[in-house]
Every structure is written in structure tokens, then in C-alpha cells.
Amino acid sequence: MGNQKIRLGIIYGGKSSEHEVSLRTAMSIMQAVDANKYEVTPVYVQLDGAWVTGETLAGQLPDKIEALRLSAKTPKSGSLFAMNEQMDVVFPVVHGPFGEDGTIQGLLELANIPYVGTGVMASAIGMDKWMMKTVFAQAGLPQVKYVGFLRSQWEKGQDDVMDRIERELGYPCFVKPANMGSSVGINKAKNREELKHALEVAAKFDRRLIVEEFVQARELEIGVLGNEELLTSVVGEVIAAKEFYDYEAKYKGAGTELSIPAIVPEHVSKQIADIAKQAFQALDGSGLSRIDFFWDEKNDKLYINEVNTMPGFTPFSMYPMLFQAAGVSYSELIDRLVQLAIERHADKGRNVVDAEELD
Known part of the structure; x- marks a missing residue:
């Protein structure tokens, strides 16, 4: 150009x-x-x-x-x-x-x-928490226990669904619509009454629902930048004033604190970076993603929570701030993402689309 x-x-x-x-x-x-x-x-x-x-x-x-x-x-x-x-x-x-x-x-x-950003497959899997967890499990990445349900299953047999959740996960647990970002439709349930309400709310947003076990852990996040050669940011920590990092906390402040970089042992930061790259590659990611983790500090156990393939760039957003702390300014981040998009498109252009071209 x-x-x-x-x-x-x-x-x-x-x-x-x-x-x-x-x-x-x-x-x-x-x-x-x-x-x-x-x-x-x-x-x-x-x-x-x-x-x-x-x-x-x-x-x-x-x-x-x-x-x-x-x-x-x-x-x-x-x-x-x-x-x-x-x-x-x-x-x-x-x-x-x-x-x-x-x-x-x-x-x-x-x-x-x-x-800019991930392709069709990685975007679809990254949005659907149920599919994402299935891919992560196949890749051997550590996760909390979870169960998935269709909205139709919930509507036809509410007691059966709640019985299974209580049996396999117990309380407290988190209920989420599988296909929704920014913590929309997510609720924490501490008993059967709250569980029923949480499932009803999640079912308004999606036909696929996912329920996860609760672990007492710190919420850590890292940014990934690149196509095949990957750069990771520093690790950041979300210290939510509420019980979890919900929509209000993410986009309206709501008393949430962000610690960048997170004060964690070096081996934890390294492990997060390694798993984040593995997760990004498992999805065939490209461009950018923010990958979220739970760290059970008491038992020194790390769990991957989810990947966000198009993280926000608002003043409260973690992704650009994580890379700012890693020495990549906001404007430079945009430049790199644009170039990565152009490079990936050019690489796709190398694919043969007509078999007769091989003759």
C-alpha cells in the first residue's frame, strides 16, 4: 500500500x-x-x-x-x-x-x-462456552467441572436438571447462557431457589446453558496477540467488589479493581502464558484474544475459564491495558492487529481453490 x-x-x-x-x-x-x-x-x-x-x-x-x-x-x-x-x-x-x-x-x-481477529470457526467456538470447554478438554487443558443443558431440557424437566446439577456440582455454582459475552445473563446460585432463577434468566438469552462448579480462586487474565507467532501480555487480576465480575463491573466500574500486573508468583504467570497460547492454538485463533483463568492460590491450581475472541477496547477494558503494561501502546496495538489481518488474508490467498490449477 x-x-x-x-x-x-x-x-x-x-x-x-x-x-x-x-x-x-x-x-x-x-x-x-x-x-x-x-x-x-x-x-x-x-x-x-x-x-x-x-x-x-x-x-x-x-x-x-x-x-x-x-x-x-x-x-x-x-x-x-x-x-x-x-x-x-x-x-x-x-x-x-x-x-x-x-x-x-x-x-x-x-x-x-x-x-481483524479470529476466523469463523475460532469465533464460533470462542463464543459458545459449551463448545469451547469441549475443545479445551480435548486439548487437555485444566478446567473446573461443568455440565451443559439445552433450554428444551430445562423446560421439560426442571427438577431433573437441578437434581443433576446438585449431584455433580453442588453449591455454589455459576449458571451461564452458552452464547453470550460481557457476563450478560450470568448468575451465582447458592441454593435450589437461586439455581432455578439463574437457569430461568440464562434461558432467556440462549438455547444452550452451561453450569460450572464454584472454586475459591483469584480471577486472572492475559492477552494474546498474533497469528502463528504469539505474543502474550502481562497477567492482570480482576478484584471484583461484587461476588463476580459482572456486566456492571466490566463496563461501569462498579467498584471493581484491576491489578496490572497481577501480584502472583513467576511460575503462575509463566503457566498462564503457556496455557493461553495452547488454548489460542486449539481454537485456531488469530489476531487477538483475552483468556481468563481461575487460580486457586491455596492449592496452587490453575483453571482456564474462557477465551474472549473480541475483547472490548473501552476505557475499562483489560486487553489494551494488559498490553500497555507489556510495552505495547493502544495505537500500536491497533496497528499490529491491522497488519496481522492483512497478513492472514494474504496467507489464505495462497490456498488453491480450483483443483484444475494443480494440473
Whole structure:
């Protein structure tokens, strides 16, 4: 691309409960990019699913979240697939379902546009906690005990489901919708009454539910950056004022403290980095991920909790702060992610798509 500016599209919004989180992430990225390097085009996915493309931002970046809510208009037919003529690379920051679950990634693959972050498969598995845990188990990574249920199983036999949870996990336990990010729909249950409520809440968000045993542990997180050659950040710790790191704590402060770097023994930091890379590779990750762990300090046991394939870039977000502490600034992080996207797209371009080309 020489000395020309990189035409960067930022897709944000989306049809999930994390719509507002996505707007904050998009705002942070737009304000951090170097206007001498990039021409930014905002692409807003409204709550109703309509796509709206705004005017290219060349130096004039929005300073308020409301400015990202572009005026509603229906894009002309085929315009989404013309993005490869208008943008060199796309940074999708649509969090949660219909965004970081492989759906937008699949669209961008069809449109043949380089994009930041993990591919279709890794995004889908990373979003579905049940599938993620299945892959981690196959890779031999340490996890807490868990059970999974379909919403239909819960609705048809509530007592059977709760009996099994009590038998296999006991109390307290955590109930989660399998496909939801930002701690949306997650509750801690200390007895059968709370368990029933937690399952009812989780079932509103997804047809797949997962319940995990509780372990008395510290919550540690690490960032991974790269495609095949991986860089890890420092380890950070979440010290939640509430019983766990929920939506309010993540995005509205809510008294939560972040310790960066975490005060843990060197062998724990090293083990976290090693397991994080293994998890990233097990999913066939690319670009970025934040990987969360539980550390049972008393017994010195480490458990991988989950991977977030499109972590937020809000002022409260761990991922950029973890790399800031590792010496990678916010703007440099964006530059690296864009280059990783371009490199991965070029590598995919080496694949033979027509068998006759081999003749």
C-alpha cells in the first residue's frame, strides 16, 4: 500500500444486548487511530439489523457516542459485498451474538475482505462456552467441572436438571447462557431457589446453558496477540467488589479493581502464558484474544475459564491495558492487529481453490 493511507472500516453496533458496549469500543478505536495512517469508514449495524455506512472520517473523529448512531437508511442492494472495493481491512467490534460468533466473520470471508481477529470457526467456538470447554478438554487443558443443558431440557424437566446439577456440582455454582459475552445473563446460585432463577434468566438469552462448579480462586487474565507467532501480555487480576465480575463491573466500574500486573508468583504467570497460547492454538485463533483463568492460590491450581475472541477496547477494558503494561501502546496495538489481518488474508490467498490449477 506504499505511503497511501490504509482504508480501515470499523463495524460496530449489532443485534445483541452488547450493542452499547460495541459503540464504546468503536469510539475508543476511532479516537486512537493515527489519521496520518488511516482513513476510517464507520459501518453501523443497527439493533434491527440494518447496515448503515457513514462518510469516511479523514482526521475528524467523533467525540460523542451519539455521533456513532448514523442516520437510518437502507443500504443499496449488494453494497455490503462492495466493501472490498472501498476498504483495505475491516475491524469488526460487534460484541456478542451476531458479531463475535463467526457470523460477521463469515460475511467478510464471502466478501473477500481482510479483517481483524479470529476466523469463523475460532469465533464460533470462542463464543459458545459449551463448545469451547469441549475443545479445551480435548486439548487437555485444566478446567473446573461443568455440565451443559439445552433450554428444551430445562423446560421439560426442571427438577431433573437441578437434581443433576446438585449431584455433580453442588453449591455454589455459576449458571451461564452458552452464547453470550460481557457476563450478560450470568448468575451465582447458592441454593435450589437461586439455581432455578439463574437457569430461568440464562434461558432467556440462549438455547444452550452451561453450569460450572464454584472454586475459591483469584480471577486472572492475559492477552494474546498474533497469528502463528504469539505474543502474550502481562497477567492482570480482576478484584471484583461484587461476588463476580459482572456486566456492571466490566463496563461501569462498579467498584471493581484491576491489578496490572497481577501480584502472583513467576511460575503462575509463566503457566498462564503457556496455557493461553495452547488454548489460542486449539481454537485456531488469530489476531487477538483475552483468556481468563481461575487460580486457586491455596492449592496452587490453575483453571482456564474462557477465551474472549473480541475483547472490548473501552476505557475499562483489560486487553489494551494488559498490553500497555507489556510495552505495547493502544495505537500500536491497533496497528499490529491491522497488519496481522492483512497478513492472514494474504496467507489464505495462497490456498488453491480450483483443483484444475494443480494440473
